[in-house]
Amino acid sequence: RIFKNRKWLEVSPLAVTSADNIIIESADAKVAFNRGILTFQSKEMPSEISVDPHSIQLDAKHIVFPLLLRKWKVGDYFYPLGMNKKKKISRFLIDAKQSLTAKENTWVLESANRLLWVVGQRIDNRFKITEHTGTVLSIHLLPSK
Numbered sequence: 010r011i012f013k014n015r016k017w018l019e020v021s022p023l024a025v026t027s028a029d030n031i032i033i034e035s036a037d038a039k040v041a042f043n044r045g046i047l048t049f050q051s052k053e054m055p056s057e058i059s060v061d062p063h064s065i066q067l068d069a070k071h072i073v074f075p076l077l078l079r080k081w082k083v084g085d086y087f088y089p090l091g092m093n094k095k096k097k098i099s100r101f102l103i104d105a106k107q108s109l110t111a112k113e114n115t116w117v118l119e120s121a122n123r124l125l126w127v128v129g130q131r132i133d134n135r136f137k138i139t140e141h142t143g144t145v146l147s148i149h150l151l152p153s154k
Contacts, residue, residue: 014108021110033076045152067136069144073121087124088134
């Protein structure tokens, strides 16, 4: 495929239309998918919070298992960290100036039909760590090369 992205032409493989849905059953899991490997670990509140977009910490009391890891779809929304109102994933990706290929390869992590994380980009404000957080679900993405 060749398509125009602002001032540039991008060449990418033909889009694959497979709908991958991966179910994560527990807080101590390791999941491989086409973007890399996700590791999950439940632990006590850390003394320092990571600012790396590939390592996140979420308030475990708001998370319901099983989790669903899937590609985003039209109509998906979340509350980006720092915002108190919802934003559609499509608008979030446009605002982040993502190319068509990057948009097609964007994954989300979902708990009880609420998006926790746009994988590798931003967590949902409803699941952030606060001063009342006891247990933390730590998730790390090791991107594939």
